Each structure stands twice: as structure tokens, then as C-alpha cells.
Amino acid sequence: MSTETASAPVRAAGNAGVKTFGREITFMMIFSAIVLTMPFWITLIGGYQGLATKIMVWAIFAVGFDILLGFTGLLSFGHAAFFGGAAYITGVVFRDYTSEIIVAFLASQVGVMILAVIIGFLSIRRTGIYFSILTLAFASMLFAAALAIFAPFTGGYDGLTMRTTPSLFGMPMQGLSVFYMGAFMLIFGFAVARTLKNSAFGLMLRSIKENPMRLEYTGVNVWAYKMAAFIISAHFAAVAGFLMVVYEPYVATKFLHWSTSGEVVIMSVIGGVGTLLGPIIGAAFLMYFENVVQSFIGEQWKLVLGLIFVLVVIFLPGGFMQLGSMIWKATGQKAFGGAPPPEGPRKHDSERE
Amino acid sequence: MDMNALFLQLLTGLQLGAIYALIALGLTLIFGTLGFVNFAHGALYVIAIYAAVTIGANTSFVAAIVLVPLLLFLIGVVFERGLIRHFYTRPHTDQILITFGIAIVVEELMKWWFGANNIPFNLPEWGSGLMVFYSDWSTVPPVPVFQDAPSLWVPFIDGFVTYQFWRVILIVVALITVGALFALLQFTRFGLVVRAGMRDPEMLRFLGINISQKFAIVVGMGAAIAGVAGVFGGPVTQVTPGVGMALLVPSFLVVVIGGMGSLTGALVAAILIGMALSFTAEIADLQQIVIYLIAVVVLLVRPRGLFGKKGVFE
Amino acid sequence: MAQVQTAEMETGHRGVAPGAPILEVAGLNKRFGGLQAINNVSLNVAKGSIHAIIGPNGAGKSTFLNCMIGLIEPDTGEVNFEGRSIKGLTPHRIIQRGIARVFQTPQIFPVMSLVDNVTIAALAKRDGEFKFNPIKPLNGANSARQEAEAILEQVGLADQRHGDAEHLSRGDKRRLELAICIAAHAKLLLLDEPTAGMSRHDTNRTIDLLKTISETGMTKVIIEHDMHVVFSLAQRVTVLAQGTVIADGTPEEVRVNPKVKEAYLGGAH
Numbered sequence: 001m002s003t004e005t006a007s008a009p010v011r012a013a014g015n016a017g018v019k020t021f022g023r024e025i026t027f028m029m030i031f032s033a034i035v036l037t038m039p040f041w042i043t044l045i046g047g048y049q050g051l052a053t054k055i056m057v058w059a060i061f062a063v064g065f066d067i068l069l070g071f072t073g074l075l076s077f078g079h080a081a082f083f084g085g086a087a088y089i090t091g092v093v094f095r096d097y098t099s100e101i102i103v104a105f106l107a108s109q110v111g112v113m114i115l116a117v118i119i120g121f122l123s124i125r126r127t128g129i130y131f132s133i134l135t136l137a138f139a140s141m142l143f144a145a146a147l148a149i150f151a152p153f154t155g156g157y158d159g160l161t162m163r164t165t166p167s168l169f170g171m172p173m174q175g176l177s178v179f180y181m182g183a184f185m186l187i188f189g190f191a192v193a194r195t196l197k198n199s200a201f202g203l204m205l206r207s208i209k210e211n212p213m214r215l216e217y218t219g220v221n222v223w224a225y226k227m228a229a230f231i232i233s234a235h236f237a238a239v240a241g242f243l244m245v246v247y248e249p250y251v252a253t254k255f256l257h258w259s260t261s262g263e264v265v266i267m268s269v270i271g272g273v274g275t276l277l278g279p280i281i282g283a284a285f286l287m288y289f290e291n292v293v294q295s296f297i298g299e300q301w302k303l304v305l306g307l308i309f310v311l312v313v314i315f316l317p318g319g320f321m322q323l324g325s326m327i328w329k330a331t332g333q334k335a336f337g338g339a340p341p342p343e344g345p346r347k348h349d350s351e352r353e
Numbered sequence: 354m355d356m357n358a359l360f361l362q363l364l365t366g367l368q369l370g371a372i373y374a375l376i377a378l379g380l381t382l383i384f385g386t387l388g389f390v391n392f393a394h395g396a397l398y399v400i401a402i403y404a405a406v407t408i409g410a411n412t413s414f415v416a417a418i419v420l421v422p423l424l425l426f427l428i429g430v431v432f433e434r435g436l437i438r439h440f441y442t443r444p445h446t447d448q449i450l451i452t453f454g455i456a457i458v459v460e461e462l463m464k465w466w467f468g469a470n471n472i473p474f475n476l477p478e479w480g481s482g483l484m485v486f487y488s489d490w491s492t493v494p495p496v497p498v499f500q501d502a503p504s505l506w507v508p509f510i511d512g513f514v515t516y517q518f519w520r521v522i523l524i525v526v527a528l529i530t531v532g533a534l535f536a537l538l539q540f541t542r543f544g545l546v547v548r549a550g551m552r553d554p555e556m557l558r559f560l561g562i563n564i565s566q567k568f569a570i571v572v573g574m575g576a577a578i579a580g581v582a583g584v585f586g587g588p589v590t591q592v593t594p595g596v597g598m599a600l601l602v603p604s605f606l607v608v609v610i611g612g613m614g615s616l617t618g619a620l621v622a623a624i625l626i627g628m629a630l631s632f633t634a635e636i637a638d639l640q641q642i643v644i645y646l647i648a649v650v651v652l653l654v655r656p657r658g659l660f661g662k663k664g665v666f667e
Numbered sequence: 668m669a670q671v672q673t674a675e676m677e678t679g680h681r682g683v684a685p686g687a688p689i690l691e692v693a694g695l696n697k698r699f700g701g702l703q704a705i706n707n708v709s710l711n712v713a714k715g716s717i718h719a720i721i722g723p724n725g726a727g728k729s730t731f732l733n734c735m736i737g738l739i740e741p742d743t744g745e746v747n748f749e750g751r752s753i754k755g756l757t758p759h760r761i762i763q764r765g766i767a768r769v770f771q772t773p774q775i776f777p778v779m780s781l782v783d784n785v786t787i788a789a790l791a792k793r794d795g796e797f798k799f800n801p802i803k804p805l806n807g808a809n810s811a812r813q814e815a816e817a818i819l820e821q822v823g824l825a826d827q828r829h830g831d832a833e834h835l836s837r838g839d840k841r842r843l844e845l846a847i848c849i850a851a852h853a854k855l856l857l858l859d860e861p862t863a864g865m866s867r868h869d870t871n872r873t874i875d876l877l878k879t880i881s882e883t884g885m886t887k888v889i890i891e892h893d894m895h896v897v898f899s900l901a902q903r904v905t906v907l908a909q910g911t912v913i914a915d916g917t918p919e920e921v922r923v924n925p926k927v928k929e930a931y932l933g934g935a936h
Contacts, residue, residue: 141645148641210776219762221796303461310454
């Protein structure tokens, strides 16, 4: 029986022991090394230092989004509200109060928590379809309000501009220091999300995606778990929004627009929903595409991106991660560093049938 | 309140509601029968307006009126048979994702071919100009622009008012389209099956009626209605690739407020939203968010929407 | 892995003596439009018993069961579980009180291992309806996981425990669902045609399993069409017809009751 256990595939919440822990440490170290050296190697492939910071911003956003979409199976089209909301709060703090980023960070987190509770309360009454539409609607409402009612605070259509340089305990935060702050936030957030995935809480979230009715009739408050996942992912979005404004002290109205929600959906799906690493890769890919590849293919880059997205949804529901694991299987290699084999969303797709 | 202003605001409310109704009816029809949200419905509207502009400029507007809904019907059928059909067994989120992807591709294609900016939509000779509503013809100034315009006697108003004739046409066309759709669903066997499918798809399968064969036609119909909306609504809204998504969000809300899958609900909610927009026009800040406020209030009071039934996709 | 513990069922709950009713239903009514689906139904289920509810199609059996677990709210009437009302509670609260439900189509978590399936229920019992515990890894050392392994052993699914649940046969899916209910430490199990669509072999296996579970003292209410199942298991049978109770007694009493024959043969005279 024990041999059977050993040969069984390593599951996310799989076997106990030091071995798993050691693998996790190795995996995180490799991940950290790749992330922390990004400003240097990204210039080799046509990028620039600032692009690395932007990738940090969107990767944090995407990791949080995966807790909601990948684990729980809830597709939100309203996460721009949290990204943009945090960006505006950060911007207002910088413009009107202080350039100290800790204050802005705390203010944006508190503000987004309140926002997430309200939007979550209104949207998580129903399943899939309703949820997507309602999150889209409430984020659109915030966008409209920011341009109209709140225009005195937000600068309306012009966006929010400020002259301050953000600082940490008086030290100015610019260039590489912003990148490293973002990189540490991403590494920390990624580790948190991975821990969460392997916990009892993570199992509950994943079972919501599988069969919410069974879960409710097993005595679990499905609504509360959905709400928790929603709020957690909103906080990740808020960190990203905050970081965006520290990187570039300007708040564009676009941050609140639904297309920002759409972008995080696209990167998650292209990278591979439910894998945590996939959305990070998706974020890097999309940023690279938008900033570097665009210069080669011109105006039509968005069309190409749309086509890639459609093709991935149709043929590769597990995104790049699925592609990666297919290649790995084909070449007969084991996953590097002992990382768990990339798990696609494992839907009823052709790969399994 | 000034009767003339009230009358004009009612007309504007109807005209705004007409566009939302046409888009929302297609959405809710597809949602009710197929059980998925078509994020590409705005894209269908965009295709329709650009097709109408192109056909209108090259041949005649009448040709556009005939051809565009037909073209959209075909696109709808091909869309269902070629793509959507393969997603019925996939999770709901995948269905949303694929239509969302299609919406992006269509928007970007239109941007590529026609540019991102608004292009003029030339109204046909017979549809441009004003329409005169009067209670007393003697008050209408004796100039050709009023004297030769189409006119209608309306009680209660003071003297006369004018309104863009095209917008009146839009209201009338919307009424006819909605009437035709309801009649089709009410009085034909096809409609009977579709309505039964909207209520209880399980039961229909149990009775051995294969509703999925009708799905292509349902999507085609939804698309054709979006086609009608595009031809007549295009001159009123805008002719930009982004207008589809801009209209989609309020149309979703119309569907949600009305109750998902309820055609009557969509119609009532569309008029409600149109009126709300029209009557808040003087308070710009409020007008921007009035749709959402209504949606929040309705959802808090009636979580299933005005005409929503228990058990539909919960 | 080999250490197998028998799942301990909780004993001595809330002062309900064996044989006393664990579930009391009084004057239950439910109307759907013009249809009186449940008409003044009263029923007591003795603790530790297997109680079958039978009746012709459309008798209101499933509606009755759904009223028990909060899926449908009855119009009037009282439902008491262990002496406390459960009417109007949300489903998960009712389940937390100690009721479990087995559905006509086995409801499991398809793309998850069997261990995960059962662990979820064990966690729901251990941690209640909601617990925010995102740090501690859910590995083999976890008590909920150990219990899940033991229960899978008990229901005979141990050798498949790391495979995905969706690949199980229908009979095994049912066993898994029962394992989920055992892990929830249900005191009362509501079963809606647990053997529907099963082969005779799977049916018998399920009956055996239900008997085994009964030895732990779990009370069962079972809706069934298959009289073989009813008479193999039930100690008491209630017959519903057109939403009303027309007979109630031991299987033998019910078998000879003329009203029951009439209801089943329906208007033959």
C-alpha cells in the first residue's frame, strides 16, 4: 500500500513531510532568483527596467485574481475597482497628505477592504453568470462616479496628477528601489497564495469550484468562503494598484475602467488559471507583448493578443502551464526543482478525456 | 411641470430605452435558452453599425435595413454552430471567456479597418430632419423646415414641439421588432419550444424535444435584433469600435434588473432605464450613475430582478 | 498509511434516548401554485432506525425530504431535530446540526481525489461552517485527512483514494457520497433513492454498506422505489400518496394495508 502512495501523483495537498517542505523552499528560491534578477535579464530581451516593475505590479494582481478565479471558480469582471480604487487612494494621499508610502499603503488597503465588502455583499448572492455581470456593473459604477461625482478628488477625465516623489521613511522611492519593493511583495504574495492553496482553507475554496451544492450540503457556509476569497483577492489587487502609483506617480482613469479587469482576466487565462505560477507568466507575457512586441507588429498588437486569448480558451484551457506540462510529458522529463507538476484547471478538456 | 418638456423627456426616455431593449432582448433570449451570457453581444451591435454604414454608403440605406439584420442572423448562426456549440459542456466561466475573447477580436478588427474614431453615419433623406408634434397647428411657424416635416397631433402639449425624426423612427422600429419577437414566441411552435426551454430545459430534454437544434436559430435571432439595433441605433449612438462594450454594460444591467431570462422584464427595465437617464439629464453627476443606483436598489429589494423567477441559474 | 481507525460515531447526543424520535415533523404543508405537494404530514423518526418513505410518483416524497434540509421552505408546520426546530435555517446550518443528505444523482467533488472529497466533510465537522485557517498545510499529519483515509478504508474505496472521483463507477460514487456523510458525523442521514440507476450488484453492495453504517447508530430516512431495498433495510415504512400519509408501520403491516394497494394500483376500481 505504501508503494502505491509513493507512486501516486503528488497532489497539491499531498503527502506530508520534510521532503515537501524542502521542495517548496527550493522552488521558492528559484522563483525568487528569477524575479529578483529580472531588471538585468529583461534588458537582454528588449525590455527596460521599468517594464520589470510593471510586471511586478500585474503579477501581484494576477496571483490574487487566481485565488478567486483559479481556486474558487468565480470570474470577476470588476477587479479594476480594487486596483483603481487603491491607486486613487494612494494618489490622493501622495497629493494631499504625505509622500510616505506606508501611510498610502495602509490607507489603500483599508479603503479597498471596505469596497470589497460592499461589492462582495452585492455580487456574491448568486453563482457564475450573475457574479460576473454584477462585478462588472459595480466596477463600472465606480468608474462613472470617479469621473463625475468624485471628480474634485480624482481629477476627473484628466486623471490624478501629483508632484511628490514617494518616500519610505524619508528615503525617496524611485527606479530600482520600487522594483525591489514590488519584487519582495510578489515573492511574499506568491508564497502566501501557495501556502493558502495547500491549507484546509484552500481545499474549501477549490471544492467550491467543483461542486458548491455538495459543499453547502456538507455543512459548509459556501457564501462565507466565497466572500473571504473575494476579499483576499481584492487586497492583492489593492497592493498592485498602490505599487503602480508608487512606480509612476500618476493615476489614469483607465485603472478603474473595466478593460483593466479584462486585462487581468486575459493574463490569468493565457498563463493558466489555478496554477498561481501561470498567471504570473501570463502577466509577464502580456506586459512584454504590450511594451516590446508592440514595436514590431504595431497597432494590431491588441488584435493579435485577442486572437491568442481566443485560441487559448478554445484549445488550451490550462494556458501556457498546460502547454508546458504537455511539452514536459512529451520530452519525458520530470518537473524541475521538484516543483509539483503544473496543474491545469483540469476541466473536462481534451487533455483528460 | 412644463408639459412640452415632459413630453420631450418621455420621448427621449423611450428612444434610449429602445436601444437598450433591442440589445437586452437578444441577450436575455440567448441567456434564457442557452444559459450563457454573451459578452460578444455588443460586438454584434458594432458589426451591425459598420455594416450599415458601409452598405448605406455604397448602395442605399433601404438595402442596409434589409441586409444588415439578415447578415447578423447568419453571423449568429455561424457563431453558434462554429464556436458556442462546443462550449455547452464546458464550465460557465469558459463560455463567458470565449465570448469576451470574440468581443475583443471584433473590436480590434473594426479598429483596424475603420479606425478608432467616430465616423459619420449619413441618414437617408427621408429620415433626416425634424418631426413636429402639435396641439394647435396655427402656432407652427410657416417655414418649410416645420411645414414640410412629418407631424402628429398630440393633446395636452402647449403649441408645438419638435424632435429628431430619426429618433422617432427608432422608437417605432423598436416597438415593431419587440412586437414581432413576442408574437413569434407566442404564436409559433418554434416559439413554444423556445419558451418551454427557457422555463425548464430539463423537462424538454425529458420529453425528447431536442432544443439544442434550435439554439443556432435563437442566437441568430438575438444577433438579428442587434442588427436592427445597429442600423437604426447607430446614427443615434456613435459609430466607434468601442460603442459595443459601452452599451453592453448597461444592457447587462437591464437584463439583471428585469430578471435574467425574462423578456418582459428586459423590456420593462429598458424603458425604466431609458426614462431614468432622460429625467436625470440635467443633473449630469446623477445621470452617470443612475443606472447602477437603480440596479443596486432593485437587487437589494428583489434579488432576482423585477420579473425573475426562482430557480433560474442559481 | 496502514493505521486504520474505525470512524467513531458520536454517542449520547443531546439526551435523546435510543428509540425516542430524533426527527419530529408535525403538520407540514407545502403548496406549489395550485398543487398541494405536502398535505398536513406528521411523522416521527425513531433514533437509530431505518425509516423508509415510499409512495407512487408525485406523492411528494422528494419535496418532503427537501423541506427537511432547507432546500424548500414549508408553508406551515414544524420540523424538530433532536427536540430543536430546524425550520427556516440555511442548509449548511441544518447539516451542521447533524443531518446529511444523499442525492438521487451522487453529489461529489468530481476533479478531486477521494481523500480530498472526504477530508472536506471531516473539516466541516471539525471546523464548523467557516474557519479561516490558510496557514497550516493540509498534509498526512492532519487529523481530518487521517480520518478521511480511515473512512475510505471502511467503505472499501481505500485503494482508489488518490484517483479523481469523476472516474468512479456510479456505485462507487454513491459509496463516496456515503463516506462524505460518515465523515460529517451525521446523526440522521436522508437518502433519496440511493440505488436508482444501479445494477443489482451495486444495489446489494449499497444495501450492505447502509447496514454497516447503521451499526454505528446513524438514523436513516430513505426514499425508495425499489421494494427489495425497502424490505431489506427498513424497520418502519411510511407511505405517502398525493402529499398525505396513508399508512405508517412496520414493513409487514404496510405490505398488507389495503389503502397502500389502492394507492399503488391507483383508481383500478
